Amino acid sequence: MNYLEIKTHNDLDKLKLYLAKNQYDEQENTVRKIIKDIREKKDEALFEYCHKFDNFKANKDNINVSNTEFEQALSQVTLEQKETILYAKEKIENFHRAFLPKSCIIEQNGAILGTRVTSVKKAGLYIPGGKAFYPSTALMTIIPAYVAGVDEIYICTPAQNSYINPLLLYIAKLYNIENVFKVGGAQAIAALAYGTQSIPKVDVIAGPGNIYVAFAKKLVYGDVGIDSVAGPSEVMVVSDNCEKLYAAYDLLSQAEHDANAKVYYVGFNKECINKISDKFFELAKTAKRSEITLKSSQNALFIQTTRELAGQIIDEIAPEHLELQLNDPYSFMNSFKNAGAIFIGEYSCETLGDYVAGPNHTLPTSQTARFSSVLSTETFLKKSSIIHYTHKALQQDAPYAIKFAEYEGLFAHAEALKVRL
Amino acid sequence: MNYLEIKTHNDLDKLKLYLAKNQYDEQENTVRKIIKDIREKKDEALFEYCHKFDNFKANKDNINVSNTEFEQALSQVTLEQKETILYAKEKIENFHRAFLPKSCIIEQNGAILGTRVTSVKKAGLYIPGGKAFYPSTALMTIIPAYVAGVDEIYICTPAQNSYINPLLLYIAKLYNIENVFKVGGAQAIAALAYGTQSIPKVDVIAGPGNIYVAFAKKLVYGDVGIDSVAGPSEVMVVSDNCEKLYAAYDLLSQAEHDANAKVYYVGFNKECINKISDKFFELAKTAKRSEITLKSSQNALFIQTTRELAGQIIDEIAPEHLELQLNDPYSFMNSFKNAGAIFIGEYSCETLGDYVAGPNHTLPTSQTARFSSVLSTETFLKKSSIIHYTHKALQQDAPYAIKFAEYEGLFAHAEALKVRL
Numbered sequence: 136m137n138y139l140e141i142k143t144h145n146d147l148d149k150l151k152l153y154l155a156k157n158q159y160d161e162q163e164n165t166v167r168k169i170i171k172d173i174r175e176k177k178d179e180a181l182f183e184y185c186h187k188f189d190n191f192k193a194n195k196d197n198i199n200v201s202n203t204e205f206e207q208a209l210s211q212v213t214l215e216q217k218e219t220i221l222y223a224k225e226k227i228e229n230f231h232r233a234f235l236p237k238s239c240i241i242e243q244n245g246a247i248l249g250t251r252v253t254s255v256k257k258a259g260l261y262i263p264g265g266k267a268f269y270p271s272t273a274l275m276t277i278i279p280a281y282v283a284g285v286d287e288i289y290i291c292t293p294a295q296n297s298y299i300n301p302l303l304l305y306i307a308k309l310y311n312i313e314n315v316f317k318v319g320g321a322q323a324i325a326a327l328a329y330g331t332q333s334i335p336k337v338d339v340i341a342g343p344g345n346i347y348v349a350f351a352k353k354l355v356y357g358d359v360g361i362d363s364v365a366g367p368s369e370v371m372v373v374s375d376n377c378e379k380l381y382a383a384y385d386l387l388s389q390a391e392h393d394a395n396a397k398v399y400y401v402g403f404n405k406e407c408i409n410k411i412s413d414k415f416f417e418l419a420k421t422a423k424r425s426e427i428t429l430k431s432s433q434n435a436l437f438i439q440t441t442r443e444l445a446g447q448i449i450d451e452i453a454p455e456h457l458e459l460q461l462n463d464p465y466s467f468m469n470s471f472k473n474a475g476a477i478f479i480g481e482y483s484c485e486t487l488g489d490y491v492a493g494p495n496h497t498l499p500t501s502q503t504a505r506f507s508s509v510l511s512t513e514t515f516l517k518k519s520s521i522i523h524y525t526h527k528a529l530q531q532d533a534p535y536a537i538k539f540a541e542y543e544g545l546f547a548h549a550e551a552l553k554v555r556l
Numbered sequence: 557m558n559y560l561e562i563k564t565h566n567d568l569d570k571l572k573l574y575l576a577k578n579q580y581d582e583q584e585n586t587v588r589k590i591i592k593d594i595r596e597k598k599d600e601a602l603f604e605y606c607h608k609f610d611n612f613k614a615n616k617d618n619i620n621v622s623n624t625e626f627e628q629a630l631s632q633v634t635l636e637q638k639e640t641i642l643y644a645k646e647k648i649e650n651f652h653r654a655f656l657p658k659s660c661i662i663e664q665n666g667a668i669l670g671t672r673v674t675s676v677k678k679a680g681l682y683i684p685g686g687k688a689f690y691p692s693t694a695l696m697t698i699i700p701a702y703v704a705g706v707d708e709i710y711i712c713t714p715a716q717n718s719y720i721n722p723l724l725l726y727i728a729k730l731y732n733i734e735n736v737f738k739v740g741g742a743q744a745i746a747a748l749a750y751g752t753q754s755i756p757k758v759d760v761i762a763g764p765g766n767i768y769v770a771f772a773k774k775l776v777y778g779d780v781g782i783d784s785v786a787g788p789s790e791v792m793v794v795s796d797n798c799e800k801l802y803a804a805y806d807l808l809s810q811a812e813h814d815a816n817a818k819v820y821y822v823g824f825n826k827e828c829i830n831k832i833s834d835k836f837f838e839l840a841k842t843a844k845r846s847e848i849t850l851k852s853s854q855n856a857l858f859i860q861t862t863r864e865l866a867g868q869i870i871d872e873i874a875p876e877h878l879e880l881q882l883n884d885p886y887s888f889m890n891s892f893k894n895a896g897a898i899f900i901g902e903y904s905c906e907t908l909g910d911y912v913a914g915p916n917h918t919l920p921t922s923q924t925a926r927f928s929s930v931l932s933t934e935t936f937l938k939k940s941s942i943i944h945y946t947h948k949a950l951q952q953d954a955p956y957a958i959k960f961a962e963y964e965g966l967f968a969h970a971e972a973l974k975v976r977l
Contacts, residue, residue: 219959226664226953233662234671241654243647247900248914250655253893255927256871269964302963338926353778357785360927364778384972391968423967450677472674476941479668482976483945486969490960491953493669494941505759506676506781508939518929520897520915524904532647532912538640539911542723543690546844547812548907551805555903 136412141440141448150451153436154502166321166350173325178332184322189295191317195333200299200315205308208301220270220306223491227274230493231282235512240521245528249521254284255360257335258515259327261342262303264293264319270302271489275496275510276342281310283515288312289337291327293319320344324351328359341514343497362514366501368392370485371399371454371474373445375461377407383414385458385484386435390415391422394430399452401438401445408437446470453504456485475504529555557833562861562869571872574857575923587742587771594746599753605743610716612738616754621720621736626729629722641691641727644912648695651914652703656933661942666949670942675705676781678756679936680748682763683724685713685740691723692910696917696931697763702731704936709733710758712748714740741765745772749780762935764918783935787922788816791906792875792895794866795821796882798828804835806879806905807856811836812843815851820873822859822866829858867891874925877906896925950976 139149172180178195185193240249258280262273280288290307292299294317307315316334318326324344330336340352341362352361370389372382386398400415402408412435419425419432440448446467449457453473461467464479475498476488489496499507524532533552540548560570593601599616606614661670679701683694701709711728713720715738728736737755739747745765751757761773762783773782791810793803807819821836823829833856840846840853861869867888870878874894882888885900896919897909910917920928945953954973961969 215959216963219956219963222956223960229664230662230669234660239655241651243650243914246904246908246913248651250915250930250932251898256893271960271964356777357774357924360924381972381976384968384975388966388968388972391966418968424965428968472677473938474940476943477672479942479944482947482950483667483943484972484976486957486961486973487667487945487950487953488941488943489969490957492667492943492945493664494671494943498941499938503778503781504938504940506938509671509941511671511939513939517894517920517925517927518932518934519895519925520909520919520930521900522897522904522909522913522915523900524908524913526903529903529908532908535640535643536907536911538636539644539692540907542637542640543692544845545809545812547805547809547839547849548910551802551809551905552907554805555802555905 136416137434137436139436139438141438141444144444144447147444147447147451150448154452162346163350166347166354169321170325170351170354173322173331174329181318181322181326181331181333184320185318188320188322189293191294191297193317198316198318198333200304200317204299205304208299208304209308211301212305216302217305220274220302223271224274224278224309226491226493227278228282231279231495231512235282236516244531245525246532247521247523251519251521252516253519254286255338255515255517256285257287257289257337258285259289259291259337259340261323261340261344261348262290262292263344264299264303265295268300268303270306271496272343273303273306277306277310277312279495279510279512280341280515283512285515289327289335290315291318291323291334293317293323321347321351324348324355328355339515341510362497362510363499363503363507365497367395367397369397369399369455369500370458371401371449371452371456372458372460373401373449374407374411375403375442377402377410379481380411380414381481381484382411382458382460383418386411386415387418387422387428388484388486389456390419390428390431390435391424392427392431394427395434396431398431398435399438399454400435401440401448403440403442405439408439412437442467449474453499453502455498455500455504456488458483458485473504475499475509558855558857560857560859562859562865565865565868568865568868568872571869575873583767584771587768587775590742591746591772591775594743594752595750602739602743602747602752602754605741606739609741609743610714612715612718614738619737619739619754621725621738625720626725629720629725630729632722633726637723638726641695641723644692645695645699645730647912647914648699649703652700652916652933656703657937665952666946667953668942668944672940672942673937674940675707676759676936676938677706678708678710678758679706680710680712680758680761682744682761682765682769683711683713684765685720685724686716689713689721689724691727692917693764694724694727698727698731698733700916700931700933701762701936704933706936710748710756711736712739712744712755714738714744742768742772745769745776749776760936762931783918783931784920784924784928786918788818789813790818790820790876790921791879792820792822792870792873792877793879793881794870795828795832796824796863798823798831800902801832801835802902802905803832803879803881804839807832807836808839808843808849809907810877811840811849811852811856812845813848813852815848816855817852819852819856820859820875821856822861822869824861824863826860829860833858863888870895874920874923876919876921876925877909879904879906894925896920896930
């Protein structure tokens, strides 16, 4: 059991050491090569990689899911599956609509000033496939793009042996998305970023993936917008009580994701920590996915600290999911800033946020909640400034702007104002 | 004179070809080396680069601007300079305050759901120095960080021969920023991203710079947040009249920035284009900064097209600054989406936006307005989700979430809900 005791401010260094990041130079070089190949040889390189990595003999005719494949898939979806998906769909859409940013203007001394919000024209969504396909991820990636008003949505998903999960195609159909490309990995990201003969160059790429996908997104960023660079999933539970043992179940539900899942428990007294960790390791042994949980539970970190230092621990780890199982959670809120999503109170377990609560479940990981936000419509929006002067407003501001331009030695800037006065 | 005629949708391909981007592999490798050195050798490498690139013998005692240097600088600023800066400061602050995003919650079937907005803790601002120092850039970079409520602001600026412009220190002092480091280039970005003994690791890096700075920001992105990857400055004027020749003056004020500045004029009839281009080239010859404008004017592109196709041309170029000198600009607005800042009407020249209008002048360049936004407080903010369920809300949503978890084979996710029901 990994255990840290953080009793003073200086003890936080122990945590920083624990968190110090690995570098993945090898994977980065592999990804760099794939991107170069796709940029230079486009479809030719793309089809080779599909064959190599997914055992799928791709060509320009079969790389896009056909109408027949759509029809076959739709016939396999059960009524119960449809009802469950539609329930989640409505709640997620409602939340994303409620928080959709709008253009706005103000008037300042006779000038109209503002921010114009527009969607990007083309979005490429990466959706993991095969065994790792989760219908909830499809909803959580498509809905913000759809609600933002993106003109064209393209999906890339790895299709091992040409197989695509029917639930993905059912969800794509709900949003009239016709372009589902059977391409995964770094090659999908490169194709969406730079375009090939078969796959259009897009403006923004979003969606989770493995470490190769994450590196590819990091490397193409700047030439195209991306949502974030995601790592393994994480949860931190901060709790001041342990009667109900909920924390142990929540830690386990994170641990079952994969062997690299990260699990943190922050408690204020040793008995509670022991009680939760005992239950957690017991559950990890008997879990249905015990092959995974036996591994990932070894990485779980239990921290004993004070209520005063807990906020600093949260900010250092900046957990993707943070559960506050505290008696007075709201009075604790101002002690920290960094977390992807905050689940408040004993009934708000992460599973609700994963599927049906409404906010997005694609969240910043690996300490990036220090500066990154939850996926939202904003990932697919951009803001432009609006500046509209009347002649009167010009007369008032021009003398200052002219002086400023002259301090900077930009005389033509000043001239453009003088000619209008 | 570079001239394109775009009369049909197919003609847009000519424009795409014209815009096709260069790759800068050589600079990228140089920057990669600098970042690696700073990560491995920290201050030692940093001081070497300061000496090599800025002829400044840096050490841990002199890398930070001293109190004496601050005092000397403040005594050199004139009253008129102070008044001009304070006038701009107030207008820019007002705008940024008016558009500061706030936390917000909604209630959905008994659950509290929302978005929590918090500032990053530490921001690193890059401010170009020496001949390229512009006080307006200091205001435009510091103010959004300040209004966002960043806890700690650090400035890096190149100090050739240890010199720093007094106006920069005057502005830093207005915001009680004490940490101004004499470091420029890619080494400054690497130091802020990963930390050295002298320079703290920050959460977000913002501010314009040369191509080395831009590459460094691109490469550290993901380990730290950045505002955007900026290239040479651009303006596009779209006009349906040319009586007043304002467009020629506005093109020139862009052309005087540097030899790589990009200038576009879009007109609907050949006479107007000739009239504007004649005036522009005449001004470029006689400009105070003619050494620059004679070069940059060679890159100016004049496009003749129809009102119908103009929107598509804007979206393809996605200009940093867009001036709409049209008789009915607002009816034209829905024909395009991509622009950094939009200046509407004949009196709204770019110079106003550069200095005193209020919106930020740091804008996406090189076609990145397809997906990037103007610099704003949001660069220094991040959004977390809030999820707070009552037991009643849990009872309603849990059955669907449990089914969803089971479709995904995540049984511990389902269990965490069942134990609470």
